[in-house]
Amino acid sequence: MPDTAPAPEPTATDPLLPERLARAITLGGPIPVAQFMAAANAHYYGTRDPLGVAGDFITAPEISQVFGELIGLWLADLWDRAGRPKAHYVELGPGRGTLAKDALRAMAKAGLGPDVHFVETSSALRTAQAKAVPNAIWHENVTTLPDDAPLLIVANEFFDALPVYQLVRRAGAWHERLVACQDTIFLPIAGKPVPDEIVPAALRDAPAGSIIESSPASVAIVRALAKRLAAQGGAALIVDYGYEGPALGETLQAIKAHGFANPFDAPGDQDLTAHVDFATLAGMAEMSGAQVYGPVAQGDFLGLLGIAERTTALARAHPDRGPDLAEAHRRLTHPTEMGALFKALALLGTGWPQPAALG
C-alpha cells in the first residue's frame, strides 16, 4: 500500500517513550530517578493540556479567578512602593495562562502594564497560553529573560514538576536510587553507595528503607532568579506544595485522573511531581543575593491579601455564582485542602520593599 497517509500525531498514550526509556536502560544501565522523571514529564507536558476536570489535576488559578487577581495585586503593590519602575511580568510554567490573565487584569487596574514573558517548554501548553495572553513572549528557560528592568516573577505549581534525585538507605549506607526495567516495566533499585558526607548530618543514621530527595534543577533555577533580582530588582513569588527540609521521606508521586498512581508506571502518561523543599530554596536564594520572605501557608497568605472580602464582593455582584465562589474560597484556604500544604515564598531584589502578607 502506498504510504500517502500523514504520520500519526503522537497521542496522549504515545507508546514510544516507555520503549525508548527501556532501550536506553537496557543498553546503558539503570538511570537516576531524576532522569526518569525529567524524561517522563517532558513527554507528559509536551503532548497534552493536563489541567481541569477532564484532565489529571486542577490548580489554584483554575479553581478561582481570585487567586490570580490577588497575586496581581500583591505584585502591583510591591511595584508601586518600589517607585513604579518599568518592569517585566515573568511566569514559569504558566499552564493555560489563566493565572497570568487574571493577574494582568488586576495589575492593569492598579496602573501596571508590563510586557509578559513565559518560561514554558510544552508546545501544547504554549498554544493554550497564547489564547489567554496573546502578546506573551516565550522562553525555553530563564537564561534568556530580559535583563534591562526589574522582573515580577510568578511560579505556581512549577517547581513540583522539576526532577528530584533520590537516595535510599540500605544496610548501613546511603545509595543513589535508580530506575531499572524489565521489558517496559520500570522499578526503582538501589545503585552504588554514596559517601555519607553528602547527606545532612542529622539524617545520616536513618533506618533502612528511608529516602531523601533533592532537586538540583530547582536549586539552579532559584539561584538564577535570585541573581537576576539582586542585579535588576523585582520580586518572585513561588507557590507550591512542600515542606521545610531537609527531611526524610519519599514525596515523588504520580497523578492521573485526579488520583495517585505508581510513579514508575507508564512514564510520560501521568504527571510526576515531588514536594518542594522550601527551606533549601530559600537558603539558596539568600546565598545568591535575594531577600527572602516566608514561606507562609497559602491559606494565611490569601487570607491576609483579602480573599474573603474579594469573594464576598464577587458573590454580591454575581449572586448565581455565590455557592461556587464560597467553595473555591474553601478549597484554596482550608487547612485540609490547599491552605496548609501549599506555601508561598517571596524573593525580593536589592532595595525592594517588604512584600505584603509575607512579613
Ligand code: SAH
Ligand atoms: N502554573 C500553572 C500550571 C502548573 S503545571 C497552574 O498553576 O495552573 C506545570 C507547568 O510547568 C506546565 O505549564 C508545564 O508545561 C511547565 N513545565 C514543567 N516542566 C517545565 C520545565 N522544565 N521548564 C519549563 N516549564 C515546565
